[in-house]
Structures are given as structure tokens and as C-alpha cells.
Amino acid sequence: MFMENKFCPFQIMHGFNNLFMFMYALLFVQLLALTYQPVLGQQGDGVVVTKSDYQALRAFKRELIDFNGVLRSWNDSGYGACSGGWAGIKCVKGQVIAIQLPWKRLGGRISEKIGQLQALRKLSLHDNVLAGPVPWSLGFLRNLRGVYLFHNRLSGSIPPSIGNCPLLQTLDLSNNSLTGTIPSSLANSTKLFRLNLSFNSLSGTIPPSLTKSPSLTILALQHNNLSGSVPSTWGTGAGNRSYLLAILTLDHNLISGTIPSSLSKLGFLEEISVNNNQITGTIPNELGGLTRLQKLDLSNNAINGSFPSSFSNLSSLVSLNLEGNRLDNHIPEGLDRLQNLSVLNLRKNNFSGHIPASIGNISGIYQVDLSENKFSGEIPASLGSLANLTSFNVSHNNLSGPVPSLLSKKFNSSSFVGNLQLCGYSTSTPCSSPPPQILPSPPTRPLKKKHHHKLSTKDIILIAAGALLAVLLLLCCILLVCLVRKRSASKGKNDKTVKQAAAGSTDKAAPATTGVEYGGEAGGKLVHFDGPFVFTADDLLCATAEIMGKSTYGTAYKATLEEGNQVAVKRLREKTTKGQKEFETEAAALGKIRHPNLLALRAYYLGPKGEKLLVFDYMPNGSLASFLHARGPETIIDWPTRMNIAIGVTRGLCHLHNQENIIHGNLTSSNILLDEQTNGHIADFGLSRLMTAAANTNVIATAGTLGYNAPELSKAKKSTTKTDVYSLGVIILELLTGKSPGEPMNGMDLPQWVASIVKEEWTNEVFDLELMRDVPTIGDVLLNTLKLSLHCVDPSPAARPEAQQVLHQLEEIQQPEANVGSAEEGTEEVPPPSTTD
Template sequence: MEREGSRHDRARLPLFFLLLLAAGAGAHSRGAEWDGVVVTQADYQALRAIKHDLVDSLGVLRSWNDSGFGACSGGWAGIKCVKGQVIAVQLPWKGLGGRISEKIGQLQALRKLSLHDNHLTGAVPFSLGFLPYLRGVYLFNNRLSGTIPPSIGNCPLLQALDLSNNLLSGTIPPSLANSTKLLRLNLSFNTISGSIPSVVSRSASIAILALDHNNISGPIPASITKLGTLQILSLSHNQIGGTIPSDIGELSQLEELDLSFNAINGSLPSSLFNMSSLAVLDLEGNRLDGGIPENLSVLRNLSELNLKNNHLKGPIPSSIGNISSIDRLDLSENNFTGQIPASLVNLPNLTSFNVSYNNLSGAVPTDLSRRFNSSSFVGNLQLCGFSTSTPCPTNSPPPQAPPPSAGPSSRRRRHLSTKDIVLIAAGILLAILLLLCLVLLCCLIKKRAASKKKNGKPEKAGGGGISEKATASREVESSDIGGKLVHFDGPFVFTADDLLCATAEIMGKSAYGTAYKATLEDGNQVAVKRLREKMTKGQKEFEAEAGALGRIRHPNLLALRAYYLGPKGEKLLVFDYMAMGSLASFLHARGPETTVDWPTRMSIAVGVSRGLHHLHTQENIVHGNLTSTNILLDQRTVPHIADYGLSRLMTSSASTTVVATAGAIGYAAPELAKTKKPTAKTDVYSLGVVFLELLTGKSPSEGPNGEDLPQWVASIVKEEWTNEVFDLELMRETPTIGDELLNTLKLALHCVDPSPAARPDVEQVLRQLEEIKPEVAAGAKDDEPTEESPDE
């Protein structure tokens, strides 16, 4: 009966389509041209085999029916045809698992294969090399393993091959040299080994060559400099050695050169600085020595120069000041000597600058010390003027030469003068006064502690204090070996005793430690984070880093107001208390009667972007774990980013643990799974997820069928059901916000692009937000609280 029903269902189709179906079968048998509505029998069989090997958990391939009807007329998802032959299979972001069938080689007219951002396993099909018209292969962001099939070099029209972010191993097949029309080759984020084949450089048209984050070794082939059309060369995070080819300057169209984190040695070729189109030059983490060539004025488009962590020496060329386009300059952790050139103050776009840990000397140019904090200059023992603790010596007359003789007559001239005696006596008197003050202070502290004990001061409710160790330390603090409380600025002052006697309520736990809401005896409230003791650095390093964090101030960053070091190793950080809690609870834990309108959400997005922009450009800090949980709101819903810079207080192994934890909650960029190293671009990815939360009202773990939020949103947008993405609350508002929602959604999807290079930086994000809704952006800026009154 079921078969009869199926036959009747087909009979009820319009006669026109039934005739086309019949005509199609006859045409295939005769080898005639098709009209593009019915797929050929060979391609139909290939597609059925492809479907059989895929795991379709979302039902995307439900439209691939048994009859083949509709395959070439838009009825089959992801299939495009010409004259009945499949020319494109495009199914990205569909949650597909399983393997790619070798039967794909039967689609003889196939031009494009796009299955990126799925969960595919197995090997890259060898049969791809049997497709003479294949132009684009996009299989990135899957779990493909095995080696790159050498047969891929048999595709003479291949223009793009992107297999990045998979589990591929083996070497780069030399046969790729046969793909002379190749424009883009991206094999990054795999475990590919061996050397870079010199034959790869035979592709005269290649514009993008990305082999970063692999295990590639050997030198950079000299023949790579013959790629005259190359625009991006990314070889970072490999094991490449040798020197930079001396004639690399022949790459006249190169815009981005990233050789960071390799074992490259030798000096910087002078031709490297002759490329007028170069915008990004990143050589961090190598073994380069020698100096920087003096004449750098040819680099008129350079925006980022990163030479960090090498063995470079000599002076910093003053000609760097001629590169007006530069906005990021990092020369830290080298052996540079001499003074910082005054010409650097003439760089109008400079937003990130670091010369720390060199052998520089002299005074820091005043304009640079004003624009950048002390972390940009530390580690240069003879450098001065970059902070109040490193003043430059005032001009004074040179010291008088000592007497030429040391005989008896000169000894007689060494008797103390009356002035010397008066000064010595005054110094002794001052020391005695200071000692008396210290004794008096100790007596007052002991008297206060005894008074509290005598009055029977009770323990507070809600846990009895910050912790058992902190409570026990109150007795010790009263003695001469008590804990240490260091205050920064803030709306009110408290003692260590006030802090440790405060009523404490646990607000939450994270990889860094436990957070408390502490109510002081006078009723004021602060937030206290008790760090995990075994995860923090030693006391000396901890105090230095905490001191730097305590000086950071921005209206959208949670201010560190004080820290406490207990006698038994306890470490407490004290912050402003935010009355509205986290953005996560504000969005996802509110009652149905509470609504959050679009201007509020937009002002939060702008505020978070401003805070992150300040961290990246002014403090040189990558957050590494930006989530809606650590974005806190004050009573005016102004956002304050928390937990920034805490990795600097932790050991390196503890920081790695935090990154791993972040990856489990939906905010981590895909590359973090392999690199374990947060960057500004991974922060942008997390920011994009926060934007999607504001737009959809969903948390990152709420995507249907196990999808993460970016993947779910992208799949809905791909199917052109964009309105289903937005929170219903927003859709009920005035229709005029429609364009603003769409533009913000586009920006969010741009931020969560799987490719780090494709994501904008925070400055671009902020600029676009301000263009989308300038009045809200301006209002968010006007409503920001001042540092004197962080939260009413």
C-alpha cells in the first residue's frame, strides 16, 4: 500500500514536470543536452552515494529524494546544475557528520565543493583529482584526517584550496605545482610536517598562501620570492629555520607577512623594508639578530610592525618616525640600545607601543610616556621618565674632581664641617621621630583589636567572612607579622580588618577563584575575588602585576581598588560592586515581565566594545575569556568588563586552564582548540558571541541540536530566515529598528568568522556600531560614570 501511495503521489504532480522527468531519462540515454531541471543518472547516483556516507542530524538532506526530481531546479539543498550536471555542492554550516564519499569523483562537471564548518571526518577524497573543471574546494573547519591527496594536482583549473583547521598530517604534495591557476592555498591549523616544496611557488597567480600553525620545518624556499602576485604569506607557528630570503623585497604586492613563532635566524634583509604595499610585518618569537636598517621611509602603508622576542640589537632607527601609517609597534624583548627616538612622537596613528625589556637608556619622550603606560617601557634599567617611580635626574653641575693627593695634609681637610654635623644630627632626630610614630601606630592597632575582643564583636552571617583562612588571619594582622593591604583609588577607604570582618556572600566561582559580595561594617559594598593560591605567581611578581592592573581606569572596565596578601598566602582582589549583576543574568535570568529594549542592548554593545578597545590599544592586554558572565552592569546598565588581566597574576599552566575552560562554554574562537593562546582576534570572536546574545536573547549553549550560537545563527541566515534569529522582544518594537538589527547581525557574524584574519579589530567594530546607531553610541558615552562615582 505504501508503494501504491507513493506512485499516486507522483501522479498528482503537474503533467509538465512528469513529462520533463521522462524526457530527462531518454535524453541521458541518448547523451543529448539537458534543460537543467532533471539531473543526469550518473550525477544522481553519485549524489545518493554522497548522502549515504554523510550523517545528517539536522535533516538538511531530507530534500534529496529518491526520484532525483528537483535536484537541478532548486529542490535539493545545496545543489546547483547546468544542463542537468551538478556544478556545485554547497552545504556549509549544516551540522553534517560522516565522510565525504569517493563517489564525488563521478560529478564530472563539478566546479565548487563547499562543505566547510561541519563535523566531517575521514580523508579528503582522492577522487577530487578526477574532476577536470574543479575550481574551488572549501573544507575548512572540519575534522578531516589523513594526508592531502597528491591527485589534487591533477585539477588544472583549481583556484582555491582551503583545508584549514582540520586534523591533516603528512606533507604538502609537490603535485600542487601543476595547479598553475591557484589563487588561494590555505592549509593552516593542521599537523602538516616536512618542508615547503619549492614547486609550490610555481603558481604564478597565487595571492594567499597560509600554512601557519603546523609542524612545517626547513627553510623558506628562495623561489617563494618569485610569486609576484602574492598578497598574504602566513607561515607562523611552525618550526621553520634558516634565514629570510635576501630578495624577499621582490614581492611587490605583499600586504601581510607573518613569520612569527618559528626558529628563523640571521639578520633582517634590507629588501624587507622596500615593499611599499606591506601593511603587516610580524616576526615575533624568532632568533633574528643584527639591527634594523636605518632608512625605512619606503614603507608608506605599514600599520603593524612586530619584532618582539628576538635577538635584535643596535639603536632604534629614527626613520621609523617617518612611517605615519603605523599604529602598532612592538620592539620588546630584544637587545636594543640607545635612546628612544624623539621622532616616534610624530606617529599620529600609533595606538599600541612596546619597547619593554631591552637595554634602552635615557629619557622617554614626554608624548610617549603620556600616551602609553609603564608596561610599554619596563625592563630597561637605564630608561627613565615613563612613570612617577622612574624620574629622570635633574640637571646638576658635574661633581668636583677629588684632591690629587691623599697625604697627611689632605686628611686634615676631611674633618667634618659645622654644616655636616647639623645635617647628621637632623637625620638622627628624624629617624627617632619615625620610630616613635611606628610604635604609636602599633599600639593603636593592638588597642583597637583588644577593644573589639572585649566588646564581644560577633561573627557576621552569610558564611562568616571571606573564607576560613581570611577569618583566621585577623588575629595575625594585629601583630607585627600581619597581612598587607594595598589601596589604589576608590570611592571609600577601608582597613584590612574592615575587609576581613565584612559580611560575605558567594556570588560565583570561576577558573581564577571565588567571587564574594562583601558588605563592610559601614554598609558600603565591594566585590572580592579570592584567587586560588596554587595558581598564582610568587609574591614579588604578583605585587608588580597587581600594581599595574590597579592603575587601569576606564568607564567600561571594572576597577581594581585594592588587593590583600594574607600571612598564610591568601590573595584577595577588591573591586567595585556592580548592583545589576552580570549581563548573562540580565538577559537570560529575568522574569517574563521584564523587557530589555534595543537602545539598552545597543548601549551595552557599545560600552563593552569601548572597554575591550581600551584593553587592546592602551593596555596591551588580551582578555582571553570574555563572556556575558564577566560583563557586569551598574544600576544604570553601564557595562564593566571584569576578569581582564588576571592571567598575568597566574602561572602559565593556570592560564592554559582558563583558556580550556573558556572553550567549553561557547565563547572560544575555533583556533583556540589548537593554539591555546588567546589573541586580540579571539577576543573579537567572543565579542561577536556577546553581540549574538544581545540580538537573539539566547545564551551560547542554547543552539538547537547541539549547535553553538554562531553556527545556529549562520545556518538560519543562510536559509534566508533571518527574522527568526532576533529576540521576539526586539521584533515587537517599532519597525524602524529593522535595518539596525540586520546591520548589527552582519557585524556580529563578521566577528565570529572562523578565519581569524577575516575578523575586524575592535576599533573597526566600534566604528561600525557608532555608524549603525550614532545617537545611542553618543548617549552611551555621555552616560558613562566617572571614576569618582563608579556606582550609586
């Protein structure tokens, strides 16, 4: 008992020690589990990443070069990887479903360990500087749906294993340095609808297996080294399948052979582009059955034969380019059935015969190039009535006769040179006046010996009548010319002068800002505001004039005054303006508005018969619309120039909204004018105050057809500051994309088209190709400007910013050092309108 009692305290202590050690060990295990919980992968809470995915992400990071520190958030513990703490990672139930790190300046290479992310649906690493091969292990990802690796420096060949991804919908490897052939196994991905391998160095032929895919909607293989012929097996897969291919771009390759007629089986085709290849043969007449086709570009090949008559059935066609081929024969007259046609380019072929007058019935066409062919005869007068025509060229043909006056005044001599018998298009090629029509004398009879022939009374009467008729015809011509010129002066028609009007005071005293009135004998009234020079009513009306364009407000002219100074004159449409007293009050208010980005109203003239002329500063670089869309391929517009225009226009709009309390209501690229330094000046502001309510409604409707109107205007019919901001957003999109808002884009307007491209992660397809060369240095700027413009065109007016906010953000984008705090945010991907897996 003693012994037991003696050792009892020790035994009790020993028991406590065991208990303590047990509790300590348990605590240690719990702490260890807590510390390594992310790696252990407790699933179900959507926050903790699984062990295998964590290891794959760590391996993925190790092979990248993080120039901007974007991956600093990828900590060593894995904590927060699935709760938004790790940049670019999205998870479901602890498994990574998306890696989205575009525009982050990531270098290095893509680890093959990415194949361990078994739940991965989306891999978006576009617009970085990644090198190395495309991982072969992507073929292990059975859930993969979208691969976006465009605009990197990837090399090597395309892994055939990618065809093992049964759910793959989009594969975009464009703008890399990939070589080798296109794997035919890609067609095994039966849900693949977008395949873009353009701008690489791929060789070999186009796999025929791709032509049988029932899901493929976009196939972009342009700018490679592909050879062989265009496959002839389109739409020949087994079963009664519906082939959905809408866009086929194979241009700038080494493709030869002929154009297959089997393309006509693809009833959903909207675009075919095979230009700059080595294609021969004729154009299949069957292509005329593609009623949804909007763009057909077969230029710069060696195609021969005739212009297919079936092309008159292409009712949806917007752009037809057959330049640089060997096509010949006549052009069919049925072209006027192509009422959606905007661009017709038949340059550098062997077409002959007359230019079809039916082209003049295509009201929306704005570009016609028929140069360097063998067309003969006169230029149809109907072409002069094309109000939207901004680019026209018929040079170097066999044309003859006078150029229609409206064409010769709208386009310079380069559009007509090289036609030896063509006249009237410049001062050096005048058309000669027709000679007097004198009736011929009776045939001379041989003189009889010793007898002289005497004219009979009938002969004398005929000769006298002929001479009198010739004189009368000459007098009628002179009188007709005088009447036309006089009528042109009073009606404001486009002629050689703004026109001889009221002879008035020759006083040229300096005008005041409040307006100085100059009267005239004919009852006209000229009111001056401040300006760089002054002129009288006679100076204005006798100035040489050249039509610049027409709008719903009226016709604009470039007027050159006697001393060589130039002004812009807008003749307002008759019966659309308010009464004279109210008109003068509003015009006086507009004449006081001055801002560097607003077109200044310098004077107005009221004619004796109610005509109204507004005089503005002349802008030598024309409108932004023509600057962007009517230039030659050799003219490049860089981003600083475009950004400067966007900021200038926004500053002008801010001034109108905040300082003048004016809503523009008709802001389009056509009424943004550019000076010598390509600074933007908003025109037509405040003109709504001069017009009747009916005229202003017509202005809103016209802007809507061009694609600049906010959606709410279809019902409200009343412009607001938010509808102006919407129009501004469209113009910024126009600067970013280089596309005209009036150009149909798969049935969508420009904002809808951009939003759809962004949603599908094809952001690089949005920007004008001219800007893509500078993406490595201005990628963030383009992306942030795109985000801002989409904000401006939000369908909800309340969601749009004010013009002042747009200006502030544009200035921050232009000078990023002023917004250092948001630099990381500025490199994020453009969020699409809605997201889908």
C-alpha cells in the first residue's frame, strides 16, 4: 500500500502527461489541417481549390514571366484561389473552370500541367507575349469549351490532340507564329463553331474534314502559307445536316485552283474572302443563290470569264470586290436589284462595253471603282444622282463625252484621267461647244460652157432659213445658259458661283460680335459676326462654289471668295425653317458661340425670295466620315490622331451641354469636320433651333438610319444629353473599329456588333487592323477606350455617363500617369454584356 501510495502522485502525473500529449497532438493535427486546408481540397464551399488544381496552377505560374506583377495574388498557401483572391481564376466546387488573363503582358510559356485542370472550360490568355508551343495536354480537357490564345508569340505546330475535346466551341490561335499543317482532327470537335488560325505561318492544304462540319460557323484561315485548292466538298457530310458556315476567310495565302461551286450549298454564308491568292478559272454561276451573302471578295487572283448574271440575285450583298483579275465582257444591267450594295470594286480587269446606267439606281452605294478596264461610251448621267457617293473612279478606260457635272464637281481629275475622249472634268479638259448647224448647200454641178448657174428662189430661201435657224439656236443656247446661271443663284444649286445676287454696299468695315448688317439692291440681308475676314453680299454670292454634301438641313458648299479666302456655306432647305424674326433671333445667339471644337457661325444671309444661307469656317480635311471611310489604302490614321479627334469632339459636346444648354440631336461623323491639324469641330449644332418641328423630326429619323440614334429615340422622338452621349459613343466606336455605323453587320448595328464580339472574347477582331500593329504599346489604351464607348452606348439612358465624365475618362486614358491608382484595373478584359460558360 505504501509503495502504491508512494508512487500514486507519479502515476497520476504520468496520466496527465499522456492526456496533455494527446491533446497537443490533436491540436497540432487540427492546426496542420487548417494551414493546409486549401491543398487538402475540402470541396463544396466554392472557395477552396482542390489539391490537384492547386498544384497545376502553381506549375502554370512557374513557367510564366509576370512583367506587371499580375500574379502576385497567387499566394503559396492557395488561400482565396476560388474566392476571387487569385487574379483571373474562376472555380466551381473547388475546381478551376476558367483562367482569364488577357492583356496582362505575361511572357514565358504555357505549362503542360494545364492538362491537370480537368474541369477547365475556358482558357483566355490572348494579347500577351507568350512563347513556346500550344500545350498538347489541352486535348485531355474533356470540358474545354473556349481557347483564346490569339495575339501572342506562340510557335510550333497545332496539337492534333485538341480534336479530342468534345465540347470545344471556339479555338482562336490567330496572330502567332505557328507553323506546320492544320490538323484534320479538329473536325472531331463536333460542337466547334469558331475556328480562327489566321495570321500565322501555317502551310499545307485545308483539311476537307472541316468542310463537312455541321457546327462550324466561322472559319478564318487568312494570312498564312496555305496551298492547294479550295476544297470542293462543302456541305457533303452524311445525313441531312444544316450547314451553318457564315464567314469563310482564306485571303492572303498561296491557294490555287478554281472556286468550287459546292460553296452554293452553304445557305447561311454571309462573307467569302479569298483575295490575294492564285485562283484561276471562272466564277461559278451557282454563287448567285447565296441570298444571305453580304461580302464577296475575290480580288487579286487570276480569275477569268464574265461577270455572272446570277449576281443580280444577291439581294443582301453589301460589298463586291473583283479587283485585279482577268474578267472581261459586259456588265449585266440587273445590278440595280442589289439595293444593299455599298461598295463596288471592279478595278484592273478587262471589262468592256458601256457602264451600266442601273448603278445610278443603287441609292446607298458610296464607293464605285471601275478604273483600269476597257469601258467605252459616256459616263451615265444617273451616277451623278448618287447622294451618298464618296469615292468614284473611272480612270484609264476608253470613255468619251462630257463628265456629268455633279460628278466633276464632287471628284477631282484623278477619278477621270486616262480617258482620251473624256472632257469636262478639269479646266484643262473643256468640252467644245457644238458647231452651228448650217444646212448643206445643194451639190455642185459641173459648169456648162458659157453658162453660169443661178440660185433659184427656193435655194435662196433654204439657205437663208438654215442660217437664221443656226443663229436662233446659238442665241437660245446663250439665253439658256444665262437663265440656268441666274436660276442657280436664286435656288442655291451647285454651280460655278454661290451666285449673282443683290448688288449692295461695298463698305467693308470690320464687323462686331453682335452682328453687322450688309444690305443689297435686291433686298437681301447679310449679317456678320466676328471672323478672320469680312465680305459683302456680292462677294459671297459671286464666289466660286463647289458642292461638299447634302444633309437633311440643306446643301453645303465650299465657296472661294474673290480674294482667295474660303468659307463653307450651308443653304437651308426651303420651307423647313422658322419665320424670319424668330430665325434671326436664334441665328444671332448661335453666332456668339465660340469654342475650339465647335464650327463657328460667321455670318448669315437672307435672300429676297426667302432663301437662307449660313456661313461657317471652311475645314480643309472634310468630315470625319470621309476621313475614315473614303481614304485610299495608302493613308494610315494612327491612334494618337483618332484619340485627339475623340477628345476634341467630347470637349465641344461638353461645352454645348454645360455652357450653352444646347442638345445637338444629330451628332454623326458626317458633321464632325477636321481642320489642317485634324482637330475635330462639331458642325450643325443648334440648327434645330432654326428649323420647324417637322424638319427636326426628319433629322432624327435620318440619323437613326445611319446608326447614331439612341434606342429610346424610336419612341420618344426627343433628343437629350444622354442621346447625344450615345451618338458620341458610336463615333468613338467608329474611330476604334474603322467601320461605318451605317454598314450592315450580320443584321446588327455597330454597338450590337462590338458587344457580340467582346462577349465571345474576340476583342482583337473589334479594332481597326491599322491599330493592331501598335497593340503591344497601346493595348491598354484601346481596351479602356472600348470599355468607355460601350458605357456610352448602354441601352439604358440612365446608365450612360454625362459628356463631362466621358471627357474626364478619355483624358485619363490618354495620360495614364494621371490615374495610377486604377492602372491594374485598366488592363482587365472588356466585360461582355452578359456572361456564359
